[in-house]
Amino acid sequence: MKNSGNTIFITGGTSGIGRGIAEAFHRLGNQVIISGRRKALLDEVTQANPGMHGIELDIQDPQQIKAVAAQLVKNFPKLNVLFNNAGIMPFDDAAGEIDDHVAVATVTTNLLGPVRMTSALLPHLKQQKDAVIIHNSSVLAFVPLAGTAVYSATKAAMHSYSLSQRFMLAGTGVRVVEIAPPWVDTDLVFKSGDSRAMPLSDFIAATMRGLESGTDEVYVEQIQALRDNPGSDEHTFVNAFNQSLKENPIPTGH
Known part of the structure; x- marks a missing residue:
């Protein structure tokens, strides 16, 4: 996609990857609008980036x-x-027993939110030049993290949805791009400085290069083996991946 001259709406743009991407596009001269649930955070980001706009939005609310x-x-x-971009990772x-309220919130935020938001804006996007829909999935779309089973499932669903939507929109002028982040050091889980997590600034720089390249999937080189995982022997790979994290757990801040 072109890196300037766009008008871009980013959900969940007040922190982490969302804010990083928003500020990167803003610096390139794009008109950027971010959304989030908390006005104070929206004001903080927009005041730090004059010309950026903020809109309050609870992505779980279809009427909003x-x-x-x-x-x-x-x-x-x-x-x-x-x-x-908006997402939660409980x-x-x-x-065992999974809290129903948390499970519904995760599915509604991570899967139904993007589906609903895209559906609401597609009639307009189809009328624009250089229209792009970007879905933020995860490396966990390809290799689930057992301790975040519902989250991983929603990201696998977003990958599947992106593939279908890209096919259905072929020839309309609307491109569909999927970003699949690795473990990035943000507050999505717990900003810990863990050496296994990719620094946010490095991830943003790599992702912006990927978006500009025009590829349909944007992911960093470090996750190539995980991206290539799905296959008849994926159980072995997934079990080994989760065993390694069981032995060296992801810090959660609790």
Whole structure:
């Protein structure tokens, strides 16, 4: 995709990857609009980046999604890029009882949120030049982390959805791009400085290069083996991956 001259809406843009990507695009001269649930955080980010706009949005609320989509089309008629970034990553126990409220919130935020947001904006995006939909999935779409079973499942679903949507939109002028981050040192789980986590600045730089390259999937070289995992012997790979993390757990801040 082109790296400047866009009008870009980013969900979950007040922290972590969302904020990093928003600020990177902002520095390149794009019109950037971010959303989040907390006005104070929106104000903090937009004040630090003059010219950036913020819109309050609870991505779990389908009526808010429709209202925000209508507001965006009215106030930013040149909107041509949607970045579905908002997500939550609660730990769970697939071998025991999973809190239903947390499970529903995870599915609603990580899967239904992007589906609804995309659906609401697609009629407008189809009328734009250089229109792009970016879905933020995860390396866990390909190799699930057993301790975040529901989260991993939602990201696998987003990968599948991206593949289907890309096929269905072929010839419409709307591109579908999937970003599959590795473990990035953000507060999605716990910003710990763990050496296994990719520094946010490094990830943003690599991702911006990937987006500019025009590839349909953007992921860093370090996760190539995990991206290539799906196959008839994936159980062995997944078990080994999870065993290694069981022996050296991801810090959660608790």
